[in-house]
Every structure is written in structure tokens, then in C-alpha cells.
Amino acid sequence: MNMKKPICILLAFAMFFSGFLGIPKAYAEEPITITISGDKTQYSVGDDIKISVKSSNAADMFGVQFTFKYDTNALQFNESIKVSSNYVLYGIDEKVDAGELAYGIINQSPGTHDGLIGNISFKALKEGDTKLELTKIKAVKSDGSSVREIPVNKGYYIDIKISKKDVPVDPNPNPTPIPEPSEKLIERHKGNDRYETCVSISKAGWEKSDYVVIATGEDFPDALSAAPLAKKYGAPILITRSKDLNPSIEKEIERLNAKHAILVGGNSAISQDIENRLTSKGIECTRLEGKNRYETAAKIADHIGDASEVIIATGDNFPDTLSIASYAAFKNIPILLTQKNNLPDSSANYIKKNNIAKVYAIGGTKVISDSVFKNISNVERISGEDRYETNIEILNKFSKEFDLSSVYIATGQNFPDALTGSILAASSKSPLILVNDNLSKYTAKYVKDNIDKIKSIYILGGEQVIPDSIVKTLIGK
Secondary structure (H helix, E strand, O other), X not given: OOOOOXXXXXXXXXXXXXXXXXXXXXXXXXXOEEEEEEOOOEEEOOOEEEEEEEEEOOOOEEEEEEEEEOOOOOEEEEEEEEEOOOEEEEEEEEEHXXXXXXXXXXEOOOOOOXXXXXXXXXXXOOOEEEEEEEEXXXXXXXXXXXXXXXXXXXXXXXXEEEEOOOOOOOOOOOOOOOOOOOOOEEEEEOOOOHHHXXXXXXXHHOOOOOEEEEEEOOOOHHHOOXXXXXXXXXXXXXXXXXXXXXXXHHHHHHHHOOOEEEEEOOOOOOOHHHHHHHHHOOOEEEXXXXXXXXXHHHHHHHHHOOOOEEEEEXXXXXXXXXXXXXXXXXXXXXXXXXXXXXXXXXXXXXXXHOOOOEEEEEOOOOOOOHHHHOOOOOEEEEOOOOHHHHHHHHHHHOOOOOXXXXXXXXXXXXXXXXXXXXXXXXXXXXXXXXXXXOOOHHHHHHHHHHOOOOOXXXXXXXXXXXXXXXXXXXXXX
């Protein structure tokens, strides 16, 4: 994520991890407005309900925070909000059982961004009328040196009407046609949310495992370097809420009969309560943490062991790191993180003390400038014009190393599915392909050029994340 000034990063954490505490209040002449709308007003039981969150008067919006409230008896939460390209998630608090979904969202670039912030979907469960509310709305406007809280309406809601599902009766029914056998296996690993999807991925790859690597599912920085660590121990990557162990993840740890847990990040990422919970179950816990994401990545690299090569990627966003995570894992190459214009001491010291002979820089100069490598030799940059071309450039660069008989597809708009799926892909030396709703021409060409080699396609996440239409387009159907 590109921020105008270093202070913006501090303001982001102040807003979304401290609930906007301590922010000076002032009022704008034209307050930012946040609204929600549904894709239609009438639904049937079983229908998916697509809700859009939009902004107006957002010429200088730095961040926004809001909460969805809904009746869990009438609506089923399908998937976490999927933000548009101008925004990135920085805070998530999904109390699904209580019918509350709280999100913090940061504007990635300056300028006017009136319009779509993101989409979220629900499933209609029962006949009747229900209401979806948007509450606890806070928007923050920034000029780079000050922050102003913008007053907005106290709540928004939309009425949703759900009717009984009508099943038409065909007076001349025909037998259900038998589908033609497919040459390719297409399989989804999915769940109702990122944590259940993580469990589905774990079950697909592991009958049991002595080790598990545990990271937060609420933010990406500490988990970016986890794939090579998990590969060292033959372990799945499991994600959980930061403050408490997600129940589905706890059950998966029990199913795996894990005896050791490696916790990635400090107490703010994985709380002490979670560590205590695991210890009480007889699981030995090892925590790898530093003062920041860069030190944590270096701690993970040290734990992996001797290396002659390293990968350096930005610590400000996730796509580039996840694009190379599968390769890094099965080649046992540590992943270090950097700032855009400065290589942190923790990363520089690791390279120096291990006499690293080769460095792969992932991403263009917009995310990692050339000045980062002024004191490092034998650096090779792999990049494209955006995250999707960078993804394909990585796959082409190491094409001889990947086994293309199986490929894994994940969204490039959010990190959890790609993170937990990267280690599963690494187990078969398979590439991880990132996609979005507007299929990149580079992605389409890569799959088309290699379609004859691909026998199995594994999709990470539900149809709300990766629609079937995207998969059909990729394989030419």
C-alpha cells in the first residue's frame, strides 16, 4: 500500500486498532457519506444477497469504519467484505454468531474515490421480512498532517423481503442429462468464512500433523513469511482471530493431533490467551516475533535455517509475497520484508550474516525502489505492471521448477485464502495463480498457454470470492 507520508501509517493503526481513540475532532463542510444498497429488493430462500457499500464526498477520505448488523436467523454470512481496488482492509471483527461484522478500511491512494468501497454477500435463510443495518460509522479525512473525524448519519438500513422458494413443475420432464466426462478435475476448498476455508484447505492436505503454524486471519504482515516455515515442518498454516482461538480452527488442531504450534507474531497478532489455551491442551508453543513485521520476518528466516538465497518483498501489501510463497516454500527460501525506500536493519543483517549469494526482489520500483539494494550484490528483480502480471512473471521465471499438472487459484484482493493455500500448493510444487473479477490478460494468457499441462485445478474460496465464470473463462469453457 502506498502512503503519502510515514505519519499516515501511524494514523492507520491508531484508527483501526484503537477504535479511533484520541483522534482530534473537527467537522468538514462537506461530510463524507457512507451508504449501503442491495442488488435487488426481493429474494427467495436460498438466494445470495449482494450488498454494496458506497461513499460520496470522499475527495480526501483516509479511512472508514462501520459495522453490519443482521438477523442470523434470516441471513447467513457468506464471506468477508471484498473491497475495491482503491481500498485495503486493516481491521476485521466478525462476530458471526452475534450478527455483527465490523470492518476498518483504508484508502490506498490520494484523490477522489466516490463510489464503490466494497461488496459483501449473505444468503437468504427463511421466508419473511428482515433488515440489514449499517451502524457505528466513522469516517476520517486526512490532509497528510492532521486527521478530522467526519460526522455521518448514525445508521443506515435496507429492508430485505424473502419469499418461499418456488420450484416450477415441468409438465414434460426430461431425464437429467449425464455430463460429459471432464478431462480436468476442478475442486473448491471453501467454507462460510476465511477460517472455515482454511480448515477445508488443511483437511485437503493433511490427515494429521505434529506441527501447525498459526497466524492471525485479521491482517497480513506477520504471516507473509510463514510458507517456508510451514514447509520446513510439513505443517499446515492455520489462521485465527487475534484475541481468541476460532472454534473451527481449534477443532482442526484436535483433528490433526498436533503436538507443537508455532505462533507467528506477537500478542497483538496471536493473543496470550490463545497460547494459554493451546498449552492447556498439552501443545508445546513456540512464538516467533519481533518489534515489527520486518523483525518478525527475519526471526522466521533465522528459524528456517541456513540459506544461500532470499526473497525480498514489500511489507506494505500482500500480493507479491503470496505470488512467490509456494515457490519459496518448496525451495526452502526465506522471505524477508522491506520498506519502499529503506531496507530495515533486521533484513540487512540477515543477508550479511548468512553471506546470501542471491536475492530475488519481488515487485517493481513503485513498491521497492532501487535504493533498497544499493549495498547488496546479485539482485534480480521480478515484476510486472500490477500484482497479476507480477504473479505471472514469477511463474514464468521459475517455470522449470513448477509442476503444472495441478494449479491453485486464489483471489488477489485479499490474503487469507492465498496464504493458507500457498503451503498446500507447495506440497505438490504447484503454482498459485491470483485472479480478480476482471480477469487479467496476463493470467488468461498464462493459463491458455499451459492448459494442456494442467490436469487439476483447485480453487481457494467460495464463489463469492472466485466466481465459476472466472474459472470457465480461464479454461476456455
